[in-house]
Amino acid sequence: MPNYVSTSREREVAKPSADGTLVRVGAVGIVVLAVVGIFLYLGGWFSPHKLTPARFTDAFQEINGTHSGFRRNHGKGVDVTGYFESNGQGARLSKAVVFTVGRVPVIGRFSVGSGQPYVADAPDTARGLGLLFRLPDGEGWRMAMVNLPVFVVTGPQGFYDLMMASRPDPATGKPDPAKMAAFFGSHPETVQAFTVIKSHPVSSGFDNSTFNSLNAFRFIDNNGNSTPVRWSLVPLQPFAPVAAAGADQADKNYLFDALIASMHQHPLQWRLLVTVGQPGDPTDNATIPWPEGREQVDVGTLTLDHIESDDTGVAREINFDPLILPAGISPSDDPLLSARSAVYSQSFTRRAGETKEPSAVTPSEVQK
Amino acid sequence: MRFLHWLMAALVLTMLCIGVAMVASLGDYHSLVSIHRPLGILILLLVVIRFVNRLRSKVPPLPPDFPSKERFVAAASEVLLYSLLFVIPLVGWAMLSAAGYPIVLFGSVHLFPILPHNLMLYAFLRKTHTVLAYLLFFAFVAHFSAVLFHTWVGRDGLFDRMAPWRVRAR
Numbered sequence: 001m002p003n004y005v006s007t008s009r010e011r012e013v014a015k016p017s018a019d020g021t022l023v024r025v026g027a028v029g030i031v032v033l034a035v036v037g038i039f040l041y042l043g044g045w046f047s048p049h050k051l052t053p054a055r056f057t058d059a060f061q062e063i064n065g066t067h068s069g070f071r072r073n074h075g076k077g078v079d080v081t082g083y084f085e086s087n088g089q090g091a092r093l094s095k096a097v098v099f100t101v102g103r104v105p106v107i108g109r110f111s112v113g114s115g116q117p118y119v120a121d122a123p124d125t126a127r128g129l130g131l132l133f134r135l136p137d138g139e140g141w142r143m144a145m146v147n148l149p150v151f152v153v154t155g156p157q158g159f160y161d162l163m164m165a166s167r168p169d170p171a172t173g174k175p176d177p178a179k180m181a182a183f184f185g186s187h188p189e190t191v192q193a194f195t196v197i198k199s200h201p202v203s204s205g206f207d208n209s210t211f212n213s214l215n216a217f218r219f220i221d222n223n224g225n226s227t228p229v230r231w232s233l234v235p236l237q238p239f240a241p242v243a244a245a246g247a248d249q250a251d252k253n254y255l256f257d258a259l260i261a262s263m264h265q266h267p268l269q270w271r272l273l274v275t276v277g278q279p280g281d282p283t284d285n286a287t288i289p290w291p292e293g294r295e296q297v298d299v300g301t302l303t304l305d306h307i308e309s310d311d312t313g314v315a316r317e318i319n320f321d322p323l324i325l326p327a328g329i330s331p332s333d334d335p336l337l338s339a340r341s342a343v344y345s346q347s348f349t350r351r352a353g354e355t356k357e358p359s360a361v362t363p364s365e366v367q368k
Numbered sequence: 369m370r371f372l373h374w375l376m377a378a379l380v381l382t383m384l385c386i387g388v389a390m391v392a393s394l395g396d397y398h399s400l401v402s403i404h405r406p407l408g409i410l411i412l413l414l415v416v417i418r419f420v421n422r423l424r425s426k427v428p429p430l431p432p433d434f435p436s437k438e439r440f441v442a443a444a445s446e447v448l449l450y451s452l453l454f455v456i457p458l459v460g461w462a463m464l465s466a467a468g469y470p471i472v473l474f475g476s477v478h479l480f481p482i483l484p485h486n487l488m489l490y491a492f493l494r495k496t497h498t499v500l501a502y503l504l505f506f507a508f509v510a511h512f513s514a515v516l517f518h519t520w521v522g523r524d525g526l527f528d529r530m531a532p533w534r535v536r537a538r
Contacts, residue, residue, distance in 0.1 A: 021521060024520045024521045025517075025521055027516075027520055028513065028516040028517050028520055028521060031516060032509060032512065032513045032516065035509065035512065036509060038385075039384065039385065039388060039505065042385050042388050042389040042392075043388035043389065043391075043392055044389075044392035050392070051394060052391075052392045052393070052394065053391065053392075053393075053394060053397065054391075054392075056394070137476070137478065138470050138471075138478040138480065138481075139470055139476060139478065140470045156394045156395075314485075317468060317485060317487050318468060319467070319468075319469075321469075323398050324469065324470060326476070327475050327476035331398065335395055337398065338394060338395050338396065338397045338398035338399070339394040339395065339397070341397055341398050341401075342393065342394050342397035342398075343394070345397075348467070349490075349491065349494050351487075352467070352487040352488065352490050352491035352494070353487075353488065353491030353492070353495075
């Protein structure tokens with residue numbers, strides 16, 4: 001490398017005129033401003049109305065209040081552990097290690113879909129099941145499923161708009177009917193989704209609920225073939241319809257109490273059914289169910305045999321991000337997936353640094 | 369040496385842009401994060417190689433009439449930049465460990481966690497990562513501005529010390 005040294009004589013010779021200097025200083029300024037400007041633009045500083053993960057999470061807090069240490073949605077929950085017994089049937093669709101025959105430990109969390117961690121249980125509130133499959137070599141498979149047959153919106157903007165349209169009017173304590181009507185008017189896919197949802201009877205409790213991935217994913221096999229799939233956890237516990245409103249349901253935690261009682265008697269089990277999509281089945285629209293008669297592959301059985309409070313369980317420390325996937329499972333083009341990952345990350349980061357307020361379902365309640 | 373500088377300049381600039389864009393995005397979040405992680409580890413590897421190389425190399429000296437205040441600033445900014453390029457990816461690795469996330473680089477290639485699963489630790493490291501990244505951006509802008517100033521206004525040939533092309537001795 002040449003050992004270059006500039007002498008002061010050369011620097012003198014090169015010194016420019018005063019006018020030239022101003023132009024050159026200006027040029028430096030413009031280039032630096034342009035670089036800074038690009039950075040600010042990419043970070044969204046020039047788009048104050050763009051929906052970002054932060055603004056999305058702010059909306060949850062605005063509507064529900066900020067509850068220290070809790071998830072911004074599905075804040076009320078209870079932790080479970082168990083295992084997944086793979087029967088090997090999934091291996092032809094996906095090279096993921098979870099589908100080889102064998103057993104992997106599972107950590108999970110049952111929840112209700114509300115931004116209020118102390119909300120009273122009700123039969124119609126969406127029920128959630130988050131799962132983390134601990135796979136060998138540090139891989140993990142996380143899923144966050146809900147007991148709805150389809151999702152109500154196609155993308156994050158729709159979810160945000162629905163959240164805003166359905167927020168309780170302070171005067172009445174209920175959503176503003178005009179706002180709701182306006183939303184449904186501009187979102188026929190949501191109206192259609194609710195029709196599908198209403199045609200599927202809700203079960204009596206967590207233990208006999210079917211939980212669905214809602215979003216499509218792609219299974220990649222050893223040859224690189226990619227198959228679109230959706231999956232469901234179908235309970236072995238028999239279906240029973242929602243009981244006619246009775247004294248049982250007056251208890252604020254009746255759904256969780258029933259789950260706890262059930263699990264204390266015996267482990268609960270679900271079959272993991274993978275539905276194989278055909279060409280033409282939408283992978284980017286979670287409001288549309290796939291046609292009846294699609295091939296369903298039973299890839300194994302989930303057993304949950306231990307339950308504890310969110311206050312003591314590991315699941316409270318886990319972000320059930322549906323895009324934490326092992327090799328062999330990939331996201332589809334469903335626009336909800338990346339948005340879920342982004343917003344869950346925001347919620348997780350915020351609650352991680354907060355004091356953990358006690359859960360609605362306390363350790364003593366779980367012991368009963 | 370110089371090759372490493374220009375390669376890393378391109379990578380770091382890309383990282384800063386990806387970092388700031390991904391946290392503001394819903395639809396591109398996943399794909400940007402998936403690039404951000406392995407790129408961060410690549411920068412960590414490269415800065416270690418570069419640092420070792422730097423200690424063992426003879427660098428072109430500053431001009432003899434270079435004011436001592438400016439010498440100090442040059443040395444301090446070099447220390448700051450090397451430090452940030454080393455610490456920021458480490459903090460990223462540490463924060464993912466503390467969050468309990470698998471640290472995926474690509475495919476099934478994973479890093480081992482370097483901290484236990486602890487949410488308070490994660491929250492602190494996550495914030496630190498952001499603060500240091502903004503500091504790096506600021507340091508980059510200062511460095512870039514100073515280089516442009518020396519080159520276009522000072523016209524003092526300082527750029528030749530790092531220029532990627534061969535410099536004929538003047």
